[in-house]
Amino acid sequence: MSEGPELSEAEAFAAEHALGVLSPRESAEAELRMATDPAFAADVDAWRARLAPLTQAIAAVPAPAGVWPRIERALPANDNADSGSGRGLRFWRGATVGSLGLLAASLVAVVMLANQPPRFVQTPAPEAGPLLNASLTTQDGAPVPLFVAAYDPTRKALIITSLVKAGADPGKVHELWVIPSDGKPRALGFVEPGKSKSIPMSRELAENMAEGSAIAVSVEPPGGSPNPNAPSGPITAVGKLAKI
């Protein structure tokens, strides 16, 4: 049987991402690669364009009259003006297909981690506040998270889980930031691709772990952003802390 021309491994992966058959973890890896490898991003775009005509064969159906007013109400004002705060954060592009199932599973894992009692304490201390969590995604609003974070106010620790494939972004580090309501990023440390860790928060940092604070991850040179007050590399994923 004729095999036809083979796709290179990279292009096959791009095609699979465009088709949407990858697992959530592999999709996250593909998104990461799109952000750092323009040739790969172009392959994904080309495959999306190749497959898009499939949707064009679908018959058009006039949308009900009520939809447009709903869209208008949902439009954020001035949303396109560099996110208002002027932090100049560059976000990942891409039209990821996500799985809420994975998100739910990850959150369960994070909650279980967060709920493990401290090793040397018989009874957990009374709760200092609600557990907060954030699902860090690329900015297009796709539900597939690249990282999930949970803040445990009792132990003043942030538990971060990277869903990025281990070994991704060689020669770079993924630096974690909190951006509270004042808009100033504070560095929290690093998280290795594919790993989970608990980061103890100083009292000062703990004050920033509030509902609505953004948790973000940037790709940085080894050692982290040369500027301790802001990411130097691209912001790869961001999410807001909210009560579970």
Add this chain to the structure above:
Amino acid sequence: MSRVAGGDRSALRQLYDSTSAKLFGVCLRILSDREESEDVLQEVYVTIWRRADRFDAARASVMTWASTIARNRSIDRLRSRGMMAYAEPIENHELPDGGVSAEALLVAAGEEGRLHKCLSELDDRTESVIRTAFFGGVTYETLAQRMDTPLGTVKSWIRRGLAKLKGCLEQ
């Protein structure tokens, strides 16, 4: 699109008027549920509004770009329904409208016609798996489970199918 990126709501309205029926059709095709499709259609245009500055006319037409967003958002929604939606056996999940529509076959030229022609040149199983993946938002893992076939086998069907598809489209 540049007016949409600049925050011009009337430009978004124009885009909506010219594309919403197509995109609503895409949502309905994937979700088979009017109410959910309306929700997703709303999300799609809010996404277009937010991301219009990323649109690159050199890379795709507005329609291709917008339908990709509509398809992906619909699949996100489909997946968020959870395991129930995945429980359907693959036989029942194939195109309810009978695979390649008669209408599509009548399209003599253009990229749409070419894609359908090239897909139809694949063996039936590969064509069906690719279509199911595209419209059903099904991952390799789910496809393998549904077809009771090793994941590696399904993966090689699809990879080979995609390679052939590309070769055919480039002819």
